[in-house]
Amino acid sequence: MYRKVADVSVWQSLSAVLAGLTVVFLVLWLRSAVRQRGSRFDRSAAERVRIDLELSLAEQHGRLAIIRELQDIAVLSLARLITRAEGARYAAESDPSTAVRAATALVDDGRVTLADLRRVLTVAREGESIQARQPGLQSAHNLFGVMRDAGLAVGFTESGDRFPLKPGAELAIYRILQSALANALKHGGAGTEARVSFTWTQDGLQLLIDDDGIRAAARRESASASDFAARTTYTIDDDLKALSESISGADITQMRERAQLFGGIFNAGTVPGVGFSVSAVFPSLRFHNGVHGVNLSR
Template identity: 90%
Template structure:
């Protein structure tokens, strides 16, 4: 009598489960690889998008700076022409006065030429300047606008202020405006910004400190313990803040504006407190006219 081999049902089940497990494992590995590839593609696309946005913002800022300096130069040239016409009529009746007027016109002409040279420099190097805006005389109006938006601004000034040419005054105003706008943007309503102008015999130091980190922590904290945790920092945070390199379209524009007039720009985080911006112009009294600009080209 012939024997018939009988396959035990659990053996068939184990084989099926093994095959299904292998198939599921393979599908999972394929899905994981696809997910990683998609995540890499998204991150690469995001980096490209950010780079393009930063580049566009910087280019827009550069074009804006060119427009500002150009407007300043055009206004200076218009005044120059008006004064030249007056000197021409004065020469007929009072030659000595006309000579003094002509000497002043030469100096004003050099300042105007310096502003035009700056426009050419920015255009060639891809640097920036914006539409004509108020100077330091409108700083208090700027403080009022910022206060209305929720930024508490305090201002102090020391030293003897000296006259600034329109181009230099406009650059300093724009640095101040950008720093306060950044304080409000990152710190939010309730942030305090302390602005100080320190005039020396030959220069100016502009300093803007804010407590944006503390202001944000105060808004978002549910208790004093939570607030303390949000504003806590270590010596490593201090060291990192000293060595960090802050970038961005707004920071780049402020740095370029300062450099146009011989200034040194710095910006950085104050751990547990907020942010600090400084622009030091060691020889602004001499550098805000024609000094430092090649007039021979």
């Protein structure tokens, strides 16, 4: 009798210990999951910052080249101005009328030199103001250049008549484009080709980014043509899975949320045997002010 009671007590103790361990492991697992999620967000943010910095560097490098050219012209104009001023000073001693004509010409030359110097200041100040504001579609071609330098081949087409965008919408579209290209390079690797298209409609915009990351990886890893064909072969089941699968991840979530803020419809999915496709359709972007669907009474 006592032995049975002891056995029951032992089992109860073991059950309590196991329950306690289960709770501890669950807490540790949750903490690990939170840290991993935070790490993914941190890597995503760091990658975006890196691309922004490289883009800014490329823009400022081009601006400095323009400043150097204008500065060289201004210095040359100033040197000629000084030379002609010295000539006018010597001419004034013997022929005052010649000195008057020379002084008139000096005034004109001085205005030209002053205009060149003001152009230098204008370009420099524009660089400061651009550096201070958020990137937009005016930076898209520079973004393509940065991605090409990193190993992603980018093709771009645009159709329709572009219309002005509100700053928030322009930034959202730029971030979607930036994230999609960064993901194409991250998952497809160097040599991946991305095709970007902007289709402007009367009231909206359709943004499409297709890449061949699967084929690019197969090209790098295949030893022969048959090996490449085997790695890129897909079935009807693969097509059906691609149509029904739900793509998740921090970058995908952020892109979807950015699109929804401006009435956009976001889709992302695998293209079997080829790569990945991202689309964002904004049917009423021209008239969408960024507060549609937002509860402004709170």
